[in-house]
Structures are given as C-alpha cells and as structure tokens.
Amino acid sequence: MISTTPPPEIHPLVPLEDVDVPAWPERAALKMAALRIRTLLTRSDQRPFIAEDRLDDSVDVFSDMATPAFCAPLMAELDETLASWATNPAPKQWIKPLVLPPCDEQELLSRWANRHQHEVLAPPTRDALLTDTSEQQIDLSGDGVLVIPQLEAWFLRHRCGLGLIRTLLTTLAGLERHCVVGCNSWAWAFLCKAVDAHLILPEPLTFEPFDEPRLRRWLADIARQQAEEGTRFRLSRNGENVFALDRKGRPRQAYFETLAARSRGIAWVAWHLWQHSLKKASEEVDNDCSEDDQQTLWVVALEEFSLPGSDGAQALLILQALLIHGSLSARELERVLPDPGFQGMHHALHRAGFIGERDGRYYCRARAYPAIRDGLATAGFPLDGY
Amino acid sequence: MAQQASTSPEAAQMIRDISDIHFVSIALIILGTWFAVTLVKRTLPWIAERGPNRLRLWLLGAVPIFRLVATALAVAWIIPLVFKVTVENFLVIAGAIGVAVGFAFKDYISSLIAGVVAQFETPWRAGDWVKIGSDYGEVRSVGMRAIKLRTLHDDIITVPNLKLWDSNVANSNDGERTLMCVADFYIAPHFDTQRMRAALRDVALTSAWLCYDKPIIVFVEQTEVGTHIELRCYPFEMRDQGHFISDLTVRGKEAIRALGAREVAAPAAAS
Numbered sequence: 001m002i003s004t005t006p007p008p009e010i011h012p013l014v015p016l017e018d019v020d021v022p023a024w025p026e027r028a029a030l031k032m033a034a035l036r037i038r039t040l041l042t043r044s045d046q047r048p049f050i051a052e053d054r055l056d057d058s059v060d061v062f063s064d065m066a067t068p069a070f071c072a073p074l075m076a077e078l079d080e081t082l083a084s085w086a087t088n089p090a091p092k093q094w095i096k097p098l099v100l101p102p103c104d105e106q107e108l109l110s111r112w113a114n115r116h117q118h119e120v121l122a123p124p125t126r127d128a129l130l131t132d133t134s135e136q137q138i139d140l141s142g143d144g145v146l147v148i149p150q151l152e153a154w155f156l157r158h159r160c161g162l163g164l165i166r167t168l169l170t171t172l173a174g175l176e177r178h179c180v181v182g183c184n185s186w187a188w189a190f191l192c193k194a195v196d197a198h199l200i201l202p203e204p205l206t207f208e209p210f211d212e213p214r215l216r217r218w219l220a221d222i223a224r225q226q227a228e229e230g231t232r233f234r235l236s237r238n239g240e241n242v243f244a245l246d247r248k249g250r251p252r253q254a255y256f257e258t259l260a261a262r263s264r265g266i267a268w269v270a271w272h273l274w275q276h277s278l279k280k281a282s283e284e285v286d287n288d289c290s291e292d293d294q295q296t297l298w299v300v301a302l303e304e305f306s307l308p309g310s311d312g313a314q315a316l317l318i319l320q321a322l323l324i325h326g327s328l329s330a331r332e333l334e335r336v337l338p339d340p341g342f343q344g345m346h347h348a349l350h351r352a353g354f355i356g357e358r359d360g361r362y363y364c365r366a367r368a369y370p371a372i373r374d375g376l377a378t379a380g381f382p383l384d385g386y
Numbered sequence: 387m388a389q390q391a392s393t394s395p396e397a398a399q400m401i402r403d404i405s406d407i408h409f410v411s412i413a414l415i416i417l418g419t420w421f422a423v424t425l426v427k428r429t430l431p432w433i434a435e436r437g438p439n440r441l442r443l444w445l446l447g448a449v450p451i452f453r454l455v456a457t458a459l460a461v462a463w464i465i466p467l468v469f470k471v472t473v474e475n476f477l478v479i480a481g482a483i484g485v486a487v488g489f490a491f492k493d494y495i496s497s498l499i500a501g502v503v504a505q506f507e508t509p510w511r512a513g514d515w516v517k518i519g520s521d522y523g524e525v526r527s528v529g530m531r532a533i534k535l536r537t538l539h540d541d542i543i544t545v546p547n548l549k550l551w552d553s554n555v556a557n558s559n560d561g562e563r564t565l566m567c568v569a570d571f572y573i574a575p576h577f578d579t580q581r582m583r584a585a586l587r588d589v590a591l592t593s594a595w596l597c598y599d600k601p602i603i604v605f606v607e608q609t610e611v612g613t614h615i616e617l618r619c620y621p622f623e624m625r626d627q628g629h630f631i632s633d634l635t636v637r638g639k640e641a642i643r644a645l646g647a648r649e650v651a652a653p654a655a656a657s
Contacts, residue, residue, distance in 0.1 A: 157592045157594070158592055159585065159588045159589045159592050159637055159640070159641055160588075160644075161592065162588055162591070162592070189598065190598075192598075193591065193598040194591045194592070313626075317594050320594065321594065336592075336594070337594060338593065338594045338595065338629065338633040339629070339633075377438070378437075378438045378439060379439055379623065380439035380440070380563065380623045381622060382596075382597065382598040382599070
C-alpha cells in the first residue's frame with residue numbers, strides 16, 4: 001500500500017490569516033468529547049498535576065530517521081514560495097515575514113538559509129536583550145538574501161526586554177534588501193500586541209496545514225524511503241493496513257484524518273505523534289513471532305493527553321512562556337514569569353515529557369504540543385493564530 | 387353574620403374538596419422540583435470550575451434561570467390541583483395572599499421580587515465581579531433571596547437582593563470574560579513623563595496575565611502630593627486579577643526606580 005501511495009505534492013506557503021486547521025473526523029471527535037467529559041467528571045482536585053501523564057510510555061522505533069525526514073518536503077515548499085522572489089531585483093515586498101508553527105525543534109528556516117548559503121542574522125544573547133538599547137544600531141546592509149530565522153530570539157518578555165526588537169523592526173521598516181523574517185506563531189501573537197509587528201511585517205505567510213491526504217502521502221513517502229523494504233504498518237486495534245484505501249481511493253481508516261486534526265496540520269507535530277505511535281512486536285514477550293511479524297510496525301491509537309485547566313496555573317505559565325520564546329534557560333524562565341516559586345515545576349514538566357532540554361535550555365516538545373495548547377485554551381490563555 | 391355566611395361557601399368553592407386534591411402528586415412535584423434545582427445548583431458550578439474557561443460564565447448564569455423557570459412551572463402545576471382556577475378566584479386568592487404575606491414578610495418578599503427583577507435587569511450574574519456598598523467580590527451564586535460574593539480575601543458575603551432597590555451596584559465585567567485592573571502609582575513630580583509612560587506600558591505588555599485583545603492605558607494626572615499614574619489593563623482571566631495587579635505593582639515600582647523617579651505617599655496617607 002505504501003508503494004502505491006503517490007508522493008506528496010508541493011504546496012506553496014499561504015497567508016497566515018487563511019490558515020484553516022484540519023477538522024476532526026466525526027467519530028474521533030465524539031470519542032474525544034466523551035473522553036473529555038469522563039476526565040472532567042472523574043478528575044479529582046487532589047490528583048497530582050503530572051501523575052496521569054503517560055507521554056513517555058512509548059518506545060521510538062524510528063528515532064534514527066527522525067531528523068532529516070520531515071525537513072525535506074518543507075524545504076521544498078519554502079523553495080517553491082521564495083525562489084522567484086529571491087532572484088527578483090525589484091520585488092514588490094522586500095521583506096517576507098514567515099510565521100512558523102511552534103515546536104520547530106529542527107530550526108527549519110536556519111537550515112533552509114544554510115542550504116542556500118544566505119546570510120543569517122544571528123540573534124543577541126538573552127542577557128544582552130535586557131541592557132539599554134536606545135542608542136544601538138543594527139546593520140542590515142549587504143547583498144543577497146538576509147534571513148532572520150527566529151524573531152522570538154530577539155526579545156524577552158520582560159519590562160526591559162523589548163528594546164532591541166523595536167530597534168530591529170524600525171530598521172527593517174526602511175530596508176531595501178531581500179529579507180526573510182521567521183517567527184513562531186506564539187511569539188508573533190505576542191509581538192503583534194507588544195510592538196505592533198504586523199504593521200511593519202504585514203501579510204505573513206505560513207505552511208499550509210497538512211490535511212489527511214497530504215499527511216498520508218507524506219508519511220508514506222518517508223516510510224518508503226527509510227523503512228525496511230516490505231515493512232507493513234498495521235493498526236494494533238484491528239490489524240488493518242493504516243495506508244489501505246477503498247475502491248473509491250478513500251482511506252479505509254480514519255487514522256490520518258485524526259492525526260491531521262490532532263496535530264493541527266503542523267508537519268513536525270504530526271511526525272512526532274506518528275513516530276510515537278509506532279511499536280514493534282516484542283520478541284521476548286511473544287516467542288511465536290513469525291518472520292512476517294518482524295516486518296510489521298504496529299500503529300497504536302493516538303492517545304488523548306490533557307493538562308488540567310484549573311489547578312496547573314504554574315505549569316501553564318511556564319509552558320506559555322516557552323512557547324512565546326521558543327526556548328529558555330532556567331534563569332531566563334524565572335525572569336519572564338510573574339511569581340517566584342517556579343523552581344520545581346519545570347523539572348516536573350521535563351520528567352513528564354511535556355518539555356525537553358537541550359544545552360541547558362528548555363522547550364515545549366512537539367508531541368506534547370496538542371495537549372499543551374488544549375490546556376492553555378481551556379484556561380483562557382491568549383492563543384496563537386495557527 | 388349574613389355577609390360572612392355568604393362568603394364562606396364562595397371561599398370553599400375556590401378550593402377543591404379535600405378528597406379531590408392529589409396530595410401525593412403535589413408532594414412529588416415539590417420533591418421533583420427541589421431535586422432538579424438542587425442537582426443543577428450543585429452540578430453546573432462544579433462543571434463550570436473544571437470545564438473550559440469560555441463556558442464558565444454561561445454555566446454559572448444558567449443556574450438561577452433554571453431555578454426560576456422550574457419554580458414557576460411547579461407553582462403553575464400545583465395551583466390547578468388545589469384551586470378551581472377562574473379569573474374571579476385568581477383575583478381573590480392573589481389579593482388575600484398579597485395582603486397577608488406582604489405585611490408579614492415585607493423585606494423577604496421584597497428580596498424575592500428583587501431576585502426576579504435581577505434576572506431580567508441583570509445588574510449581576512453568577513461569575514461577575516461586583517461592588518455592592520463596600521463589598522467587592524465574585525458572585526458565586528445567585529439565590530432567590532440573596533447572592534453570595536467571594537471577596538479577594540476569600541470571605542463569603544451574603545448580600546440580600548433587596549440591595550438592588552437602594553444601593554449602587556458596580557459591575558466590573560458585566561458578563562464579559564475580563565475586567566479592567568488598575569495599578570496606582572504616586573510619583574514625585576520631577577521625572578520624564580513620556581519615558582515613564584512608555585516604561586509602565588512595557589510593564590503591562592510583558593505581564594504573563596495580560597489579555598491581548600484589550601487596550602492598555604497609562605493615565606496621568608497631577609495631584610497635590612505628586613503625579614498620579616494609573617496603569618489600566620485587562621487580565622485574560624478575571625479571577626487572576628489579584629495576581630495581575632500585584633505583578634503590575636511590583637514591576638511598576640522597579641521601572642519607576644530604574645528611571646530615577648521617587649514614589650511618594652498616596653493622598654490619603656499624606657492627609
């Protein structure tokens with residue numbers, strides 16, 4: 001079935017305001033609603049905040065193919081959108097703002113810039129953001145395409161942390177040079193409020209959300225390239241091939257439709273959820289495992305994780321801060337949070353798998369993003385536009 | 387005596403014969419209504435506390451409306467079981483009950499009527515933040531006779547609906563999901579006002595509790611003791627107003643010190 005699934009099509013980026021996230025399939029929506037009502041009715045206020053979470057239960061069987069796999073098609077989409085603009089000597093718009101979905105652990109725009117050998121404007125250190133920048137100048141002159149891959153690295157949500165981003169935006173406003181400005185969607189929502197970023201960087205573009213057909217073709221393509229030949233992907237629930245189509249060419253299973261809705265059409269979130277739901281049959285447990293089973297990867301149902309909306313205020317504030325800034329060290333986290341006393345919570349979130357840590361910096365993990373966003377939405381936090 | 391004799395049979399005609407009154411049905415109606423009202427009164431606020439924030443005010447507001455409708459239906463159901471309903475009978479009964487009860491429970495009845503009026507005028511709804519007299523708090527429940535407020539100090543205050551007739555009621559959010567919070571600062575007048583306004587605006591913009599959809603206003607006025615600055619903005623969740631104002635105040639003071647300005651005592655303290 002993988003071999004007959006056509007390769008994914010390349011979609012150019014779309015305006016952020018036109019983003020329409022994939023809808024839930026009816027059955028999955030009802031099931032999820034029932035689960036949420038059950039959780040709501042059985043939830044105890046005495047329950048520990050992290051205890052019920054099971055994000056780390058699974059074993060990654062595709063970990064070796066994780067990094068580059070989902071970058072290539074997205075790079076192609078960036079090329080499709082930006083190639084002709086980058087070579088136009090007098091474009092209508094010198095600056096191309098790109099609002100990327102959150103939890104981009106692979107720093108996609110930096111990779112794209114490096115691949116094309118575009119100049120990348122390195123962000124300052126976060127400590128430098130808190131110094132007085134009123135006299136500071138930012139030099140953006142030069143030839144070729146300039147890429148500012150992460151606008152979220154240019155500010156700190158602190159009373160002294162907005163000076164440099166204002167200077168940068170003022171400089172960008174008068175720039176006559178090809179410039180690609182990337183920003184994650186949570187930071188974008190904050191910057192539109194805090195420094196009116198949308199007035200200087202109008203009409204931002206973003207990736208078109210991955211709906212069911214696109215997601216199915218894309219994941220089939222990756223599996224075709226990287227899984228062992230003859231590998232089958234079967235749903236653990238009923239043994240059906242997850243890529244199987246009916247006579248009319250429609251998918252027999254709602255798995256990818258559910259995956260598209262759960263991931264909000266964000267490619268890397270979908271990839272991590274997909275990777276997390278793949279299991280191998282255990283040889284130790286099942287000794288009569290046939291050779292056929294050895295080439296089968298079992299796709300377990302996507303689990304519904306949730307963050308409490310009412311009794312996890314500290315955790316939610318940390319997660320919101322991490323989404324807005326992309327990543328933060330523990331010290332920076334303390335600076336942007338409103339109350340002291342957060343010392344232990346980020347460790348608990350890290351242990352539970354909601355946030356990851358790399359080089360001393362914490363970030364929200366892609367596979368936990370749907371749960372994090374639901375938790376923030378339930379508690380009434382301002383959300384992003386993706 | 388002749389007059390009395392003539393009215394007694396009429397009064398007797400208004401009420402059904404004892405043997406015709408279905409006491410069991412009446413008891414079941416009362417019991418069923420009480421059970422339904424109690425169930426809704428307990429269940430909806432419980433769900434509201436745990437469910438999505440956007441549904442909270444709607445769920446809390448549904449409780450008094452349900453109780454009013456259920457009570458009205460129960461009364462409308464019971465009356466024909468006890469009385470022979472005609473226009474004449476209705477007027478006589480209403481008059482008699484009105485005079486008797488009005489004198490005996492004037493304030494109580496007034497509170498009940500105020501409770502019904504409040505359902506339509508909506509000076510408060512469950513979940514709103516109101517100030518009645520000197521009491522400020524969140525309306526936790528709306529009863530037929532009184533409402534309960536939970537203050538920022540976690541006190542529960544019972545305010546009779548009667549207050550609706552003769553007190554000013556300040557409703558901070560009026561059914562919306564957020565309300566304006568104000569952090570006050572009094573500063574000795576020799577400072578750069580423009581930079582101070584910008585700095586305090588950044589204090590509000592960088593608060594984790596800020597609602598993005600509402601404006602931020604830095605209001606400045608000159609007073610006898612110094613320059614009074616009000617930082618007015620909205621939290622995304624009104625129950626966090628205490629945290630929000632504390633955050634604005636703490637970081638606002640830092641900003642004032644960083645600009646080399648000096649706070650002075652508030653007018654009340656100065657006088």
